[in-house]
Amino acid sequence: MQELDIKKRKLIEFLTEKNILISPDFLNDLNSVEPSAISELINKKLNETEIHHKTDKIRETGSVKVVFSYAGQPKKSTAQDFINHFNSRYNSLKKLLQQRAQLENVTSVSRLKTKSEKENVAVIGMVYSKEDTKNGIMLTVEDPTGSTKVFFGKNKQDIFSKAKDIVMDEVLGITGVSGKGIIFGNGIFSPDIPLTKEIKKSPEEENVLFMSDLHIGSKKFLEEEFMKFISWIKGELGNEKQKELSSKVKYIFFTGDMIDGISIYPTQREELNIMTFKEQYRKLAEYLKMIPENIQLIICPGQHDVVPIAEPQPPLPKEYCSELYELPNVTFVSNPAMVNIGAKEGFSGFDVLLYHGASYNYYADKVESIRMQKPNLSERSENVMKFLLQKRHLAPTYDGYPRLATEVDHLIIDRIPDIFISADVHKHSTFTYKNAITGIISSCFQSKTSFQEKVGHNPEPGIIPLLNLKTREIKILNFGGTQEK
Ligand SMILES: [Fe+2]
Incomplete structure (x- = not known):
């Protein structure tokens, strides 16, 4: 030993x-x-190519520590990769679910056969299929030992409405009563975030800004508004109070869609004023260079950036944005990624989970309780983020959005973040989850595009949420109109 x-x-x-x-x-x-x-x-x-590791490509600056960033090389997925991927997901989430008292005595699916009828049982399974029937919802769930049917009847309204929100491929705990080859479900459990986690506060007053979706290269990029932000962050604009806020900004997160990209949608060329990826990133570097160097910038990609669309997306590649890599204060990470900021002697800092959020539309549309809350798809992201925190997974349904079958499922939320940030919908929103996690969706610096017009999105550009790490209070800065809302 x-x-x-x-x-x-x-x-x-x-x-x-x-x-x-x-x-x-x-x-x-x-x-x-x-x-x-x-x-x-x-x-x-x-x-192993997909080990969690730091490479030379991931630069850490100042008090930014990369907790996780995906650095695997693209490769063709094999059948074995899919098996490993789903096993990794099942095993990680099973560990979390087993911490729940109701699921301490779970049985494997293969052992259900040994149970007599009407016995209380508990299983942890991945959802393989879900069907609406006349009297309720029928699931097939799997674990490594086999699969079983689970039925939730309409007569138990509470549990039936919970069952309606179940999505494909999610891992959940189920309690119920055994029948012949079936479980009559009476409980559904998600891994979720335990209530014991306390909200963390920094001993020092430091501010963080959350930005994204600049879409440099688009004719709709709001340069005037962005330059207003640059003047403010340099301490050249605003009243005393506003200048004090900017002087305490230590970190800026950019959660994807830094540029507009090329050929992202059919008519995009007509809406571009910079026609290559490299030139778009060069222009971006010119802007970011104007931000004082003592502020740490953390950048992850989105679906408009030059990296492959399937998630996890690797960090922005140096060959396309060498000028950005010359800036000493930028940390490049994957999408999703986790970084730690604000650590000091005796204080462990804040874990920030970054995820651009391109998968959210799927859940905003498919999950009934989310769909019913807001008429507009783009306003449902906050609810999707809460839903996914419960699932401890950023995109449980494999077919919901393009995905790599990596050996380890990197979209699992295994480490509980202090701050969870997303973007994509071009409209800001903030929330607190279980009094422990600050959720933030950043806005954009691009006015409404023809595509957004068509799909009914209503962006609110020029808005930047600011988080004070000492108080955990959020201020909403508005560079689209008046200085501060
Ligand atoms: Fe965007």
């Missing part, structure tokens, strides 16, 4: 020296191997 501990410590030191982040799963693997098998495990992990 002692030999194992020494080897483990040495291994952790070795990996840290190599700048490789160690996942909790890897440590678990370590606990289950013999000391003699450790070297083999290291080699296996080092050869």
